[in-house]
Amino acid sequence: MSKQLNAVTFGEPMAMFYANETGPLHEVTSFSKALAGAESNVATGLSRLAHKTGYVTKLGEDNFGQFIAMALNKEGIDTDSITYTKEFSTGMLIKSKVLTGDPKVEYFRKNSAASKLSLADFDESYFASAGHLHVTSISSALSKSCHEFSLHAMEFMKKNGKTVSLDPNLRPTLWPDTETMVNTINDLATRCDWFLPGLSEGKILTGLETPEEIAGYYLQRGVSLVVIKLGPEGAYYKTATGEEGYVNGFKVKEVVDTVGAGDGFAVGVISAMLEQLTVAEAVKRGNAIGALAVMSPGDMDGLPTREGLEQFMNASV
Numbered sequence: 001m002s003k004q005l006n007a008v009t010f011g012e013p014m015a016m017f018y019a020n021e022t023g024p025l026h027e028v029t030s031f032s033k034a035l036a037g038a039e040s041n042v043a044t045g046l047s048r049l050a051h052k053t054g055y056v057t058k059l060g061e062d063n064f065g066q067f068i069a070m071a072l073n074k075e076g077i078d079t080d081s082i083t084y085t086k087e088f089s090t091g092m093l094i095k096s097k098v099l100t101g102d103p104k105v106e107y108f109r110k111n112s113a114a115s116k117l118s119l120a121d122f123d124e125s126y127f128a129s130a131g132h133l134h135v136t137s138i139s140s141a142l143s144k145s146c147h148e149f150s151l152h153a154m155e156f157m158k159k160n161g162k163t164v165s166l167d168p169n170l171r172p173t174l175w176p177d178t179e180t181m182v183n184t185i186n187d188l189a190t191r192c193d194w195f196l197p198g199l200s201e202g203k204i205l206t207g208l209e210t211p212e213e214i215a216g217y218y219l220q221r222g223v224s225l226v227v228i229k230l231g232p233e234g235a236y237y238k239t240a241t242g243e244e245g246y247v248n249g250f251k252v253k254e255v256v257d258t259v260g261a262g263d264g265f266a267v268g269v270i271s272a273m274l275e276q277l278t279v280a281e282a283v284k285r286g287n288a289i290g291a292l293a294v295m296s297p298g299d300m301d302g303l304p305t306r307e308g309l310e311q312f313m314n315a316s317v
């Protein structure tokens with residue numbers, strides 16, 4: 001039987017070493033290892049909610065590559081379209097531990113195996129087997145060939161009547177300059193159906209101030225749903241058909257690590273939209289998974305199973 005995927009995504013997965021103690025990263029002596037990467041976080045979250053998800057990347061033939069492939073398989077993610085290279089290494093990052101605010105992240109990913117992903121790796125039948133494509137603009141920042149891959153994948157999915165979501169995931173350190181980052185991401189946004197920026201990202205990308213204005217900017221450019229993340233306050237959404245609203249965030253006992261909240265949020269919105277829930281319900285689920293994500297140290301530890309999600313949402317009403 002031919003392959004059937006609910007969703008597919010592609011990008012750069014990395015081995016992450018997160019500090020077990022607070023303090024500057026060069027002084028930390030003890031780290032824990034986990035899988036990181038915005039798109040692999042989303043693939044993991046969707047897979048835990050029983051959406052069959054494929055993940056496409058290029059890995060180095062090294063220990064980090066082996067670790068990542070193993071971690072993805074353990075999550076039940078389809079890895080059949082992953083390619084390998086001997087020439088380039090798998091990327092990694094280190095992350096500090098903080099008691100408040102966002103941790104410091106340092107990447108070791110320049111010229112990584114994943115940055116070599118190119119159109120030659122695009123498998124039409126694999127992408128055609130999926131109902132939805134999730135993209136982040138990190139891929140476009142990695143290399144010209146990854147940017148071409150992104151444009152082609154988005155165009156291919158749209159042409160085949162599939163939905164496409166885009167999380168801008170601003171990573172200013174990966175771009176040559178702010179202007180290139182803003183112009184490229186705004187161009188990518190016109191090619192998606194569901195656009196999921198954070199408020200501060202939306203301000204940088206449009207120069208506008210309010211969630212309403214930012215949503216309007218993208219709706220005018222052909223996006224059908226814009227959801228703007230508002231941190232602990234939740235999120236604002238607006239659709240091309242005029243539906244809009246604010247959805248409150250969930251109460252969190254303790255914020256352990258804010259990294260991964262946006263990816264968790266994307267999992268909630270995408271999974272619920274694929275299940276044909278209303279947009280307001282999708283945004284509520286996004287808020288729930290975002291809240292679960294900030295309560296755990298790894299980027300993916302908080303991503304729930306369906307049972308865990310229901311328990312959290314029911315306990316929070």
Ligand SMILES: Nc1ncnc2c1ncn2[C@@H]1O[C@H](COP(=O)(O)OP(=O)(O)O)[C@@H](O)[C@H]1O
Nearest residue numbers: 229230231232234249252261262265287290291
């Ligand atoms: N402290 C928090 N309490 C509850 N929910 C949160 C908290 N921080 C984030 N979230 C949830 O996660 C989503 C994404 O977080 P946010 O910080 O806005 O995005 P990003 O990680 O992309 O910067 C928010 O819209 C919200 O639903």
Ligand SMILES: O=C(O)C(=O)C[C@H](O)[C@H](O)COP(=O)(O)O
Nearest residue numbers: 036037038259260261262263299
């Ligand atoms: O892929 C990258 O470049 C990363 O930095 C890996 C991180 O796990 C996510 O990107 C977290 O992203 P947020 O959910 O927006 O906090």
